[in-house]
Amino acid sequence: xxxxxxxxxxxxxxxxxxxxxxxxxxxxxxxxxxxxxxxxxxxxxxxxxxxxxxxxxxxxxxxxxxxxxxxxxxxxxxxxxxxxxxxxxxxxxxxxxxxxxxxxxxxxxxxxxxxxxxxxxxxxxxxx
Numbered sequence: 001x002x003x004x005x006x007x008x009x010x011x012x013x014x015x016x017x018x019x020x021x022x023x024x025x026x027x028x029x030x031x032x033x034x035x036x037x038x039x040x041x042x043x044x045x046x047x048x049x050x051x052x053x054x055x056x057x058x059x060x061x062x063x064x065x066x067x068x069x070x071x072x073x074x075x076x077x078x079x080x081x082x083x084x085x086x087x088x089x090x091x092x093x094x095x096x097x098x099x100x101x102x103x104x105x106x107x108x109x110x111x112x113x114x115x116x117x118x119x120x121x122x123x124x125x126x127x128x
Contacts, residue, residue: 015061015075017127025121028053036114043110044097050117051094054087057124079123086116 028049035046051068058071065071068091076084090113096103 015058015063015078015127017061017124019062020057020060020124022125025053025057028056029118029121032114032117036110040104043105047090047105047110047113048094048097050114051091054117054120057121061124078127079120083116083119083123086112087120089113090116 032046032050032053035042035049038046055068055071058065058068058075063071064074072084072087072091093105093109093113097105
């Protein structure tokens with residue numbers, strides 16, 4: 001069913017994880033890992049890129065929503081609650097880093113949030 005038809009009748013289109021280019025994600029994740037071991041600004045860039053990669057995955061799968069937040073919220077009921085919560089926190093940190101240039105990322109945040117993104121990639125890849 002086409003997305004617009006589903007929206008017309010108030011139905012949610014189901015994400016199709018088989019449409020995701022997982023090799024593109026893998027290449028992007030290699031870049032994230034490289035950045036995550038660099039300078040403070042590179043660590044910030046790693047978190048922002050990891051967030052963008054998850055957004056790309058959700059877009060490719062056809063997840064409903066205009067923004068990352070909307071797409072993530074539309075998946076809330078389909079994923080483990082703890083994964084959703086950690087992704088939401090990671091996305092909030094990404095927003096803080098982007099909109100508040102003096103914002104810093106603590107070592108525990110880097111570890112926790114990048115782990116959350118990696119878990120999300122694995123979870124969604126298993127959905128195909």
